[in-house]
Amino acid sequence: xxxxxxxxxxxxxxxxxxxxxxELANRNIQxxxxxxxxxxxxxxxxxxxxxVETIKKIVYSH
Numbered sequence: 229x230x231x232x233x234x235x236x237x238x239x240x241x242x243x244x245x246x247x248x249x250x251e252l253a254n255r256n257i258q259x260x261x262x263x264x265x266x267x268x269x270x271x272x273x274x275x276x277x278x279x280v281e282t283i284k285k286i287v288y289s290h
Contacts, residue, residue, distance in 0.1 A: 256286045263287045 243249025259272055269287065273280045 259283060259286050260290065 241249070243252070255276065259276060262272060263269070263283075269280055269283050272278075272283045272287075276283070278286075
């Protein structure tokens with residue numbers, strides 16, 4: 229068996245085929261909105277099963 233790499237420019241971006249990238253983007257939008265609505269970071273962390281630090285990165289990244 230011989231490995232033949234894809235030509236440059238034909239490679240798919242991570243999450244494009246499965247839709248994971250868009251699902252995570254939608255989840256992050258929802259987390260930001262809930263934070264703006266007054267839900268505390270600790271509650272968001274438990275609700276989405278993410279660490280407090282990850283929720284902070286999502287909320288404060290925009």
